[in-house]
Amino acid sequence: MSVDVQPGSEPFTHLGNANGVLVLHGFTGNPASMRPIAERCAAAGYSVELPRLAGHGTSVEDLTTTTWEDWLGGAEGAYDALAAHCDQVAVVGLSMGGGLAARVAELRPVVGCVFINPLVKPPPSEFVEGVDALIASGMTSIESIGSDIKRDGSVESSYDATPLVPLRSLFAGVATVSEDLARIGSPSLVIASREDHVITWDRADELVEKVTGPVERVWLEDSYHVATIDNDQALVESLTMDFLARVFA
Secondary structure, eight states: OOOOTTTTTOOEEOOSSSSEEEEEOOOOGGGGHHHHHHHHHHHTEEEEEEOOOTOOOOOHHHHHTTTTHHHHHHHHHHHHHHHEEEEEEEEEEEEHHHHHHHHHHHSSSSSSSESSSSSSOOOOOOHHHHHHHHHHHHHEEEEEEOOOOOTTOOOOOSSSSHHHHHHHHHHHHHHHHHHHHGOOOOOOOEEEESSSSSSSSSHHHHHHHHOOEEEEEESSSOOOOOGGGGTTTTHHHHHHHHHHHHHHH
């Protein structure tokens, strides 16, 4: 079935040099929230893949038909496209995109990882059980988790509802990510907002504690969850670009 892609939600691809950057967006969001970083990477000469993950940037109904396996498949496919013509690849991910980036780094060679308010740990069991109970009751969605942004006038073009079955699949996928974090031996940059109203149960502590490579964590004081288009956008971009320059050197 064909679906209409929302304007601004298109994927971004740039064929640059032999250093590749895989950029991944969050759950119920779309490439728009990560496009500024992707374009900065392209301007620096890197090859870039920013895929539109399955079910995103279209409709809530479309997202309802997808699972973690679909989103991971999209991330892996984009990685493989980069690896086909790049000598080395780094990953950059926001929220669920951070969890997908971690999974890619667990399964494929990467030279560095940038995690921005990443989801790499499932919520407490009582929260998951609550979602299961809602699904069992016949409820299909809850209120939107998108556009958690502090900056006035900045809005994420995310969905106006959060479908429960895909959310449950997300939690199951992230549980596997958490179990295998020790596989990540490349350098990591963790960028975390002090105040985040979406991921309230972890501030990337799981990453800092479990990955085996060197980790740098930077705290954001003036942004919420979607920090890539919030008050600290310039800082997030400069930190990311400096990190990529170091790991590609």
